[in-house]
Amino acid sequence: MNLRAENITFGYDPREPVLRNVTLEVVPGRVTALFGPNGCGKSTLLRCLNGSLRPQSGSVMLGDRPVVFMTPREIACQIAVVPQDTPHDVPFTAAQMVMLGRYARWDAWGQESPEDTEIVQACLRRMNVADLADRPFSHLSGGERQRVVIARALAQEGRGLLLDEPALHLDIAHQLELYRLVRTLAAEGLAVLIVCHDLLLAPLFLDTVVLLAHGRIIATGRATEVLAPDRIAAAFGTRVRVAWADGTSVHAALERDEQDPLP
């Protein structure tokens, strides 16, 4: 089921749109990445995609249904979100936290079934945090918390997964693991959208890269095409040297300015 934003314009203040005429499609089986400078509207776009924000114009369609007409519960059964940050002070254990991912599928009594418990366990194992299951969420490290939150998103068993800078608190090994997981999930048929800043590892795992700047999409395509020096310069206002070695590894480096102090 495709998740498609069609020509959407959104502003927290309608007079100053954060997103202007953005069209974007998240397709099952593919990993789409959203690159762009800070404050360019990436997270806002993500929140429009799952119906948390309502665009002033344009539409967001999940399959053939407009997201604005769906209840939060219906949306949560289809699309899981990994937010940029989660409050630390949540009074639950890691396992209880992941169990919240099952909320949208409970009936009015909200009874947890044995099946829910199994799914929670499986998701914890998949994110390598099964041994933390009974630890308080507030006691975990930033990276552990992030993996628990991703496990929660997996427990939603949706068909779309939207991740907002999921690699932020992860070390390089866990970043790699995350990107591999995202690849696997796409191979299993999920539609994945990932907001990221990572020019080093991420490009190796992406199908489509969307470059967003100042609320507009300035390029869409394969990583090798979109993450080119001139495009990056246009979006971020900084010169970066990008070298692709036959699509298996990539080197991105800042070009030194004359003003930059020597190390």
Next chain:
Amino acid sequence: MAHETHPLSPRQILLILGAATLLVAFGALMVGGAAIPLKEVVRQCWQSLCGHAADDATGRIVLTTRLPRIILAIAVGAGMGLAGLAAQTLFRNPLASPYVMGVSSGAAVGAVFGMLLVGKAIGFAAVPVFSVASGLVVTAAVFLLARRGGHFGQSLLLAGIAVSAFCSALTAAALYLAGERLQTLVFWLMGGLWQATWRDVLVMAPATAACFTALVFPAPAMDVALVGERSARDLGVNVRRLQNGLLILVAAAASVAVSLTGVIGFVGLIVPHVLRMAMGAGHRGLVPACAIGGALLLLVADTLARTVAAPAEVPVGILTALVGAPVFLWLLQRRGVGRPAA
């Protein structure tokens, strides 16, 4: 420390609380100005259940003085425990209570003005109506002010504090102008159940029962709400509806309670807090536990209030705050300010 393992399961805690409440209730029927032995208490209750209540002195004490007061204490305590829990979840803040939302002071203002302006003309019975109405109006005002702000929980808290201060000033002004009725008003404001009648029970018990029923269903959503407004939305909670529902519930329960008993502090603050420590933050267990826990606490406090200085009566509001505040401070010391209960 958050998350020590809880030695008792929620079910066990519920059973203990329930049993304790029943025991205290029977004890409370026995003690007071005239001590009545258990056998006599049971006989009186049984007879009235069978439809032929004895019209003797003991019968009147048990059935028209003590029993309605005990049931009212249970109903009001349960309502305040539930209102406190709902408020704390609504704000994601274990320090919240109907107080900080301005409900209590709003209801108090209505009651005081009701007593001053119309008490004489149309009878004291109208006072609770004024009180409930002004409690709801004040909450609605706070709500509308807060909706305009960005972060709902926080702006609600701020608006509540401001409106609460305004209402307290109005109450103080009314007291200043009260003249010879000052003492009645002050005594009422301190909170107490000494005027309890079966009519009060008939108002409060259904209100509490409705509150309880209304909180049982969103209990799982209340769990999810603890992860924050945005994430709760992403996980499928209709956050706005939940917030509105909890707000209405807190306003209704608290203003009905205040209208009948005056402002009795700290029950709604402390009960959810302590129970969350004892059984964890899951609302499926907390909702019934807070109802029973609040009932037990107010019942104990009220029984003490009418016996410690007998035949004089200590306003129970003084008692709950006098004991509640130090206990609360001790909890804060132990847990660190601002950390969520777990």
